[in-house]
Amino acid sequence: MSSLDFGTVYLVGAGPGDPDLLTLKAYRLLRQCGALVHDALVPKEVLELVPESCERHFVGKRRERHWVPQSKTNELLVELAQSHSCVVRLKGGDPFLFGRGGEEAAYLQSHGVSVEVVPGITAGMAAPAYVGIPLTHRCGGSSVTFVTGHEKIDKQRPSVNWKDLASASDSLVIYMGLHNLAYIVEELIAGGLDPATSAAIIQQGTVVGQRYLKAPLEQLVQRVQSEGFAAPSIVIVGAVVDEQVAECAPQPAEVVMPIKS
Numbered sequence: 001m002s003s004l005d006f007g008t009v010y011l012v013g014a015g016p017g018d019p020d021l022l023t024l025k026a027y028r029l030l031r032q033c034g035a036l037v038h039d040a041l042v043p044k045e046v047l048e049l050v051p052e053s054c055e056r057h058f059v060g061k062r063r064e065r066h067w068v069p070q071s072k073t074n075e076l077l078v079e080l081a082q083s084h085s086c087v088v089r090l091k092g093g094d095p096f097l098f099g100r101g102g103e104e105a106a107y108l109q110s111h112g113v114s115v116e117v118v119p120g121i122t123a124g125m126a127a128p129a130y131v132g133i134p135l136t137h138r139c140g141g142s143s144v145t146f147v148t149g150h151e152k153i154d155k156q157r158p159s160v161n162w163k164d165l166a167s168a169s170d171s172l173v174i175y176m177g178l179h180n181l182a183y184i185v186e187e188l189i190a191g192g193l194d195p196a197t198s199a200a201i202i203q204q205g206t207v208v209g210q211r212y213l214k215a216p217l218e219q220l221v222q223r224v225q226s227e228g229f230a231a232p233s234i235v236i237v238g239a240v241v242d243e244q245v246a247e248c249a250p251q252p253a254e255v256v257m258p259i260k261s
Contacts, residue, residue, distance in 0.1 A: 023119070038060070166188045
């Protein structure tokens with residue numbers, strides 16, 4: 001089949017959770033799509049934007065609970081593109097940042113399906129902003145690294161070298177790092193990062209139920225466990241977490257964004 005026989009699949013970022021953070025393009029596509037394929041982290045307020053006539057498919061994944069294999073999701077998108085002119089593949093955050101959007105785009109293109117990517121605001125940027133943590137700051141950090149903590153720590157060749165990252169970046173934003181947090185902290189300290197380095201964890205960032213704590217890196221695991229933090233959570237490590245950094249220069253206005261009730 002040629003591309004003329006298919007509709008277009010839009011890989012759309014739903015943002016971190018707050019519906020007000022959807023892009024205008026994402027909103028427009030949700031209002032007109034004929035088929036929707038969505039992940040687990042997309043809030044119901046966003047799902048309610050699609051027309052009643054829209055064909056909906058849930059393909060969400062959770063740790064140890066993969067409801068739909070990625071290969072099946074790929075095949076489903078091709079099938080839907082054969083019968084709908086506008087198919088929205090809706091992903092939490094940004095589709096090309098730890099969202100497997102690149103894999104889906106490549107599969108669709110190899111099968112003759114037109115693909116368009118609609119970027120979204122990633123949780124690693126929005127969640128810290130909502131609690132007033134700047135990822136870069138002239139007094140606290142000029143570089144930031146986004147990294148996944150989801151790797152199996154016992155695999156033969158892990159692609160994330162935490163010891164090297166300890167000195168390679170001023171700030172670390174760790175996605176899906178809760179399960180391996182103890183290992184990650186141990187490796188960062190072994191790599192030379194000061195155990196007293198400021199760190200924070202944010203659960204359910206930007207939505208009702210958001211909670212966070214700040215603690216020295218060496219105390220982070222114990223605090224997270226004792227206070228019952230759970231996924232989805234973002235971990236930030238670096239001097240930018242320190243309130244004293246934020247106060248190194250006069251601030252013109254309060255920067256913490258409110259969460260709607």
